[in-house]
Amino acid sequence: GSFEGLDAKSGIIWNHPYVSPRLIITPSHVKHIQFGNNQNPGRAKKHSSKITLVNGDGLSGDLIGLKDGKLTLNTWYSGEIQIEQSAIKSLIPGFTALKTFYEGPNNVRDWVFYDASSGKLIKELEPDSNASELEAKTRQINTAQGTWRFNEGALEAKYSQARVGRKFKEMPGRARFDFDVEWSGYMNLYVNFLTDRMDSYSTGNSYCLRLNTSYAYLYRYTRRNGVGGGRNMGSNVRINLNQLGNRARVSIRVDRGKGIIALYINEKFLKKWEDAQKNEFPKDAHGLLFTSMSSNSVTINNISVSEWNGSLPNEKNITLDNGKEDFILFVNEDSVSGNLLSIQEGSITFKTSFAELPIPLKNISQINLARPNEKLNAPKGSVRAVLKGNTGSLTGLISGWRNGKIT
Structure with a gap:
């Protein structure tokens, strides 16, 4: 149904298409409200x-x-x-x-989609492609069965082995790849970075972060003279992503000169891997590729590629x-x-x-900041609001919610 508002005294006002009159729900009986993918207002922006x-x-x-x-x-x-x-x-x-090379996705123009149900690769559009060609590609991927879909600045998948990626014209020696990920149930996501292939996570040259709700592994894949292979970059790191509320901000940071790869979750440092071989990747290995390894829903947005200071x-x-x-x-x-x-x-x-x-x-x-001497507790009856795109959260008391605005 649709959320209409909240009155501190009477309760949550809820519309259902087959129920009349509107439902009034006691707030203490509500555990969670998930809002639909409403379009961001024109004033929405990314803050620094x-x-x-x-x-x-x-x-x-x-x-x-x-x-x-x-x-x-x-x-x-x-x-x-x-x-x-x-x-x-x-x-x-x-x-x-530090320079930012990419922020998005804003559309599907430069992204390559692999439909795992048909084995078909939907390639990037030409730079001079027009709006109708972009609309046709968006419609094609959103009606395909086994690929990622594009919805209001987010990439969504519900099919195992579905892949989506893109290449970048330039890539600094020290780079960071950041993105928000949201999932339902169990997540199993492969993230290839510094890759030269958009159709496979294992047959080209790349690093591959294997991230699930319990562990993170790092592999390196190489292909020389038609022969490919992969190797584990070292020990894994144990994590519990479901404790984060089924959403997280992932940051992969790479220093190619030193052969260092670091993983952060929600700005918290988790693991550093070192590539002892430090073999150079091909010059065109500037890509980023996401592969869903589960049929559970996974959504990725707020992707950025930028320079890293190496610290x-x-x-x-x-x-x-x-x-x-x-x-x-x-x-x-x-x-x-x-x-x-x-x-x-x-x-x-x-x-x-x-x-x-x-x-x-x-x-x-x-x-x-210096830690306070006294513990700050939320007032009784507080709720926690998570902003769209995992860009923030607030805990407090709701005194009113009318006409699309919350107090």
Whole structure:
């Protein structure tokens, strides 16, 4: 049915096509409401900064400043909002000179789709293809039985061995591949990166992250003189993705010069693999390929390919971040502890034991705020709202929900 609104006193207002009058449901009896894939409004945008709160909630926005213990964000979904500094666990400013090569998908033009039910490959369109050709390709993949489908900026699959990928004209020596993934039940997803094949995960040259809801493995595939082979890159890492609510932000980071591949889930470092052979890939191995290895539903969106600064967590950073003081991790992996005083005009004022420092935000990778002495508990009757595309979440009390707006 369709959600119509929520009244704090009477309950949830719900329309069903075969039930009259409208249903009024007591909120305490509702576990979860999943909203349909409504089209994003025209003002929707991707924000640069990410805020994590002490209760695990997170928000994205454009950072305006911090003054008198309050952080101000400008968001497309709620305008300017203020957050108490004491409620913030960490801040990723997002001010960086690193280049982004791709963000999407916005359409299917440059994507290659493999229909596992027919063995047919639906190739990318020519650069000068017109709108009718793009519409025809979208219709073709969305009516095929065994391939990924495109729906409002997301790629969706419900067929084992369905593949979708694309190549990029250039690829830096240190790169990161980021995407949001959402699944139902059990997920089993293969992600080939730095690949030269769009029709197979195992017969070309590439790295392949095998990711399921319990483990992550890394393989490297090579093909020389018509002979191919694959090898496990080392030990796996045990994870429990279903604890994350069936959605996660995955980040694969690669330093080809050093042969290092790192995996992050929801910005948390999980595993580093090292490729001891460091053999060069072919010059055209600039592709990214997703293969669904399960018939369960899986959705991928918010894909980005960008430069990576090459920094990884180390013992030094873990030791210095004691939680008693504010902590800055710089893009070059240096760090400093002290007291965050303010943020304005692209710079922060940070007080240390030896000086009060002005620091440009572009030099900062992450700021961890001192942990509060008292535990902050959500009020009784609170709900947790997850924003579309896994771009954030908020916990609080709903006082009203009318005409498409929530308070």
